[in-house]
Amino acid sequence: MSRFILVTGGARSGKSRLAEDLAAQAGLPVTYLATAQIRDEEMARRVEKHRSARPSHWSLIEEPYEPARVLGTLTDTREAVVLMDCVTLWLSNLLLRLWPGEEVSGRDTLPPDFQARAEAEILPKVEELAGVARELPAGFICVTNEVGQGIVPDQPLSRLYRDLAGQSNQILARAADEIYLVVAGYALEIKRSGRTLLSRPNTGSKLCADC
Template sequence: MGKVILVTGGVRSGKSLFAEELAKKIGENILYIATAIPYDDEMRERIDVHKMFRPVSWTTYEVYKDLHEVIDSIDNKQDGILLDCVTIMITNLMFDYPSFDENNIGQSIIKEINEYIIDEFCKLLNFLKKRDINIIMVTNEIGWGLVPESKLGRVFRDISGKINQLLAREAEEVYLLVSGIPMKIK
């Protein structure tokens, strides 16, 4: 069985760069799963900057759901996987949920969205347990700040916290980055 490594920290704390360095130690043939959807020019520029630093031997897939199926469909043997970023994946899954309406999000829909997102990550983790492949997952610690003003922000924060706990429990290694400094916490 491969190893699950979780890299977490605040925004612009150096998580992606650190995760990329870890991936390079795993091997040259890395599957890079990018979960961001570029909705505007600023986001496209951010994505382009990230792409510039990736080795040419890495394969990039831009996808945010059914990752177990995506990984299973790839023919060539990968040395490892880098998933960047769990938090953006959660955002995309929330907005992708069929009954999602940010102006009318009641407790029953919140429960359904939680179950939907947890199921996506459980499917991925269960699939990885059956495969001998290492995965590095990058996520954000968003619960250290102020309580979000909007209900949608609080729902997102809560789901992100639950997913981060799930991934940290399953991970063999967890790193926290603060101001570019990695600390191994598990």
């Protein structure tokens, strides 16, 4: 396999199922890297639903904050494909860990310099993940979400999260060998082995923070 595949799409689009199918098709053992933190009953039900749908013989690693560190320990493992699900839950974990100990909802403004601090803390971690992912000899499949295609969030923290997710997806997309966009259960391949199949903004190697 030896390639980095990024699978993206909206909520309940079928992206996780596609990623799991791609992992199974590799014909190798699979290590499932889960980033979810169970904070309530709804999340517990979602995690259990995903868990029951996966093959029982897949290995499981749970890491909500430092997936790149975990991947770094697997770069000598040629026998297993790594499937990470998902990037946007990981970003949420990082953002909430940075948030000061106060209520999130109801705020009209972010704390001073919080956006700059969050970008400085989180985006380098995404760059690190992208770099380590390319070193995995058996291949890496990464699931993320397109969270910016709906309405504009009314809370500043949610808007920051949306922007960080979009920028993070751009970072990972640049590093990926293949990208699939999943819509209503159907996958559209938009990049293969460095060849972009659909047009993209002419931003060179710069991160497009405003597109």
